[in-house]
Amino acid sequence: MSGRVSRTVIVAVVGFIAAALAVLGAGPAYAHGFSSTVYADISSGDENHVRTALELEYDLFVVSAADYEDDDPLFQAGTAAFDDGDTAAQAAALNGHRRTALDYVTERFSVTSGGDSCTPSQVGDVTMGAREGVPYARLLLDWACPAGADAHEVRSGLFPDAEDYVKGTKTIVTYDLDGRTGSAALDAGNPSFSTGQSWYERFREFFVLGAEHLLTGIDHILFLLALIAGSRRLREIVLAATSFTLAHSVTFMLAALGLVDVPAAVVEPVIALSIAVVAGWHLWRLWRRGDHATDLETTGRGHFSLDRAGWIRLGIVFCFGLVHGLGFAGALGIDEAWSWTLLWSLLVFNVGIETVQLAIIGVVFPLLIVLRRAYPRVGLWATGAIAAGVSIMGLVWFFQRLFAS
Structure with a gap:
């Protein structure tokens, strides 16, 4: 990697280590914090x-x-x-x-x-x-x-x-x-x-609840930012977000319906670790291949397909998405017998989550693309800083939640 990229990543890591250490002493990993x-x-x-x-x-x-x-x-x-x-x-x-x-x-x-x-x-x-x-x-x-x-x-x-x-x-x-x-x-x-x-009043409540849950779930937002920072093309972020959505939708529904039960002491540390791993993947790509690293390769006809690293990244995102789905279900906390009403309520809750997720991608990703093309060096600083900060925060939360459990 070029010296410019190395300096960018190192400076970003040092700066965010200081911020992460401040957060580390702020309180326990399971404190109720700002909401209950x-x-x-x-x-x-x-x-x-x-x-x-x-x-x-x-x-x-x-x-x-x-x-x-x-x-x-x-x-x-x-x-x-x-x-x-x-x-x-x-x-x-x-x-x-x-x-x-x-x-x-x-x-x-x-x-x-x-x-x-x-x-x-x-x-x-x-x-x-x-x-x-x-x-x-x-x-x-x-x-x-x-x-x-x-x-x-x-x-x-x-x-x-x-x-x-x-x-x-x-x-x-x-x-x-x-x-x-x-x-x-x-x-x-x-x-x-x-x-x-009425049925639509109840469903509106669950749509808003799902949207607010993602907006107030800083760990899930940071995971999404790690995916965005690590994607250089629209197809990359679409594939990554789709993989994440499919995975967390499966486990969210299974857990919310009581078919799967994994202790929060396992789920919460793994969610934190997923944030660090996905963000760290982008830093590793920068280190190995420079700012032009991508998980897509060009075919003879000018189309794009996943390379080996891209498939590995999608697999990692999918596996961690399964765990995030358990986290979404744990936050909802519904415990009742199966019914079609319950199923539709859960689906609407999930739609609320996805709406906010797509909105964040729709705002942040185009801004990063414009920044990378207009000011390549600033864009490099931005993605490197985001990935470094998110990775360190994930590690901070991982150890907090691991020892708290």
């Missing part, structure tokens, strides 16, 4: 009763219910148990202060029947579980509802932005109620749903 997800399973109970099983992120639940007051008994007991990683102590902290915990939930989560409020009561003790390596508290509530209504409405305002602990909390609801089954996604812009809602 609540899971609600709703079903019919005895006559005129509704049963809800709520799963809430444990540490967020504790600090929110105690309003982050150091002298609050729930805060003291709950945070100590969280730091120790003792799930029995975590459950005991919430059960020992069940009135505080219950009041927080029922003030922000409600069920109504025909416009009239249902009255909640707690069933049993709070229990502990985990989702994607994060401790979750499970709370069972029984709601006594007025008789006569043929539809129920559920409203969730848990962990709102105004509390300043997280931003953009979503509540994923699965229900078997009023003779209807399905799923719904609630957030600040769409805080409620009714079992009588």
Whole structure:
């Protein structure tokens, strides 16, 4: 490789190592960070009763219910148990202060029947579980509802932005109620749903949920940027994106329908490693073949076909796409029996993901092409910097998630 390319890559790597080290000390790999997800399973109970099983992120639940007051008994007991990683102590902290915990939930989560409020009561003790390596508290509530209504409405305002602990909390609801089954996604812009809602309203929610999931999933965006940076022709990025899409669509559907179950402790580190490998592949190509490296070769008729390295790259992307699909399904967190409604909801969620993915490619890739052609040296700096930064971030997250699991 030319000296110019070598210097470009080295400078880019050094600069992004400094940035990555700053991020490495920022917090644990599984911290809830800027958002959280609540899971609600709703079903019919005895006559005129509704049963809800709520799963809430444990540490967020504790600090929110105690309003982050150091002298609050729930805060003291709950945070100590969280730091120790003792799930029995975590459950005991919430059960020992069940009135505080219950009041927080029922003030922000409600069920109504025909416009009239249902009255909640707690069933049993709070229990502990985990989702994607994060401790979750499970709370069972029984709601006594007025008789006569043929539809129920559920409203969730848990962990709102105004509390300043997280931003953009979503509540994923699965229900078997009023003779209807399905799923719904609630957030600040769409805080409620009714079992009588139309099919297109439910599908719109899942389209938006899929789009927002990719936009807020920085690891998936970085993987996509690594694919873009490593592609010099439109056909390259189309083939790579198609391979990724096909792979993650397969495992996403299988996992979301409960046919495949891989622990998050395995999925999350591999997703991080995939980011580093795909970005590192581009750096290796630059090092070996210079800025004109490509995975396409010209045939005698002027058409393009994949060379051996191109097929290897597609295979790597496809394999890692399978793992990313498991990550998408884990984030959705739906747990219900098979139905055509569920299948279409999952497909619409996936369409939301793909729409944002294509939009990112449609914006970033043409800009890089124009930059490479108009200013080759600047374009080289840009792709080298993107690949180096993405690769290092992937490695940072890989070790964080590996040791956190």
